[in-house]
Amino acid sequence: SQKIEQNSEALNIQEGKTATLTCNYTNYSPAYLQWYRQDPGRGPVFLLLIRENEKEKRKERLKVTFDTTLKQSLFHITASQPADSATYLCARSMDTGRRALTFGSGTRLQVQP
Amino acid sequence: EAGVAQSPRYKIIEKRQSVAFWCNPISGHATLYWYQQILGQGPKLLIQFQNNGVVDDSQLPKDRFSAERLKGVDSTLKIQPAKLEDSAVYLCASSAGQLNTEAFFGQGTRLTVV
Numbered sequence: 441s442q443k444i445e446q447n448s449e450a451l452n453i454q455e456g457k458t459a460t461l462t463c464n465y466t467n468y469s470p471a472y473l474q475w476y477r478q479d480p481g482r483g484p485v486f487l488l489l490i491r492e493n494e495k496e497k498r499k500e501r502l503k504v505t506f507d508t509t510l511k512q513s514l515f516h517i518t519a520s521q522p523a524d525s526a527t528y529l530c531a532r533s534m535d536t537g538r539r540a541l542t543f544g545s546g547t548r549l550q551v552q553p
Numbered sequence: 554e555a556g557v558a559q560s561p562r563y564k565i566i567e568k569r570q571s572v573a574f575w576c577n578p579i580s581g582h583a584t585l586y587w588y589q590q591i592l593g594q595g596p597k598l599l600i601q602f603q604n605n606g607v608v609d610d611s612q613l614p615k616d617r618f619s620a621e622r623l624k625g626v627d628s629t630l631k632i633q634p635a636k637l638e639d640s641a642v643y644l645c646a647s648s649a650g651q652l653n654t655e656a657f658f659g660q661g662t663r664l665t666v667v
Contacts, residue, residue, distance in 0.1 A: 446595075474655065474656075481660070482660055482661075483557070483644050483658030483659050483660050483661050484596065484644075484656075484658050485658070486655035486656065486657070489655060529595050531595075540586055540598045540601045540608070540609055541598070541656060542598070543588075543596045543597070544595050545593070545594050545595045546594075546595050
């Protein structure tokens with residue numbers, strides 16, 4: 441089965457630093473990876489999507505990379521703020537033709553002021 | 554644009570009772586998903602609909618869970634009878650149905666089975 445793993449359960453960083461979250465997948469590369477943010481008591485909110493043939497994607501302070509050799513995606517938040525504190529979920533597409541996502545267990549980010 | 558609506562927000566039931574959750578997706582979204590999220594874990598797909606047809610229900614415990622999407626719009630998810638391990642947040646999501654599009658999630662229904 442296609443698995444997706446987020447290695448860190450929690451990450452604590454100081455305000456202003458860059459947060460880097462890791463997502464690893466098994467077997468064949470997915471067509472795309474997505475990153476979501478989830479706050480307590482809320483549903484996940486879409487942040488970024490990166491396709492298999494893209495190395496990097498940026499949106500404001502967010503950057504995602506996709507390394508098919510390492511089978512890994514990195515999610516960066518630059519100039520982090522306490523408001524960035526949340527759980528971040530990585531998700532991969534499933535088999536071709538099916539659109540449902542398989543989610544990792546998430547990394548809880550805490551940005552200290 | 555209105556988001557994905559779910560109700561109820563919270564539900565507490567005793568084991569062996571039945572429960573139903575309701576979802577109204579974003580208008581025009583052909584694809585609807587039900588996910589189960591256990592505390593500390595990521596969402597796990599239960600069932601995916603494309604319009605009113607089932608695309609994937611391979612992870613739905615069909616002996617106790619059922620879902621329907623009449624007329625390709627609203628959807629209900631039912632559990633009967635509930636078990637303690639069904640305690641979780643049930644998330645509904647929808648997408649426009651095209652490849653590589655994002656999923657929009659509702660706030661979820663937190664179910665506690667006692």
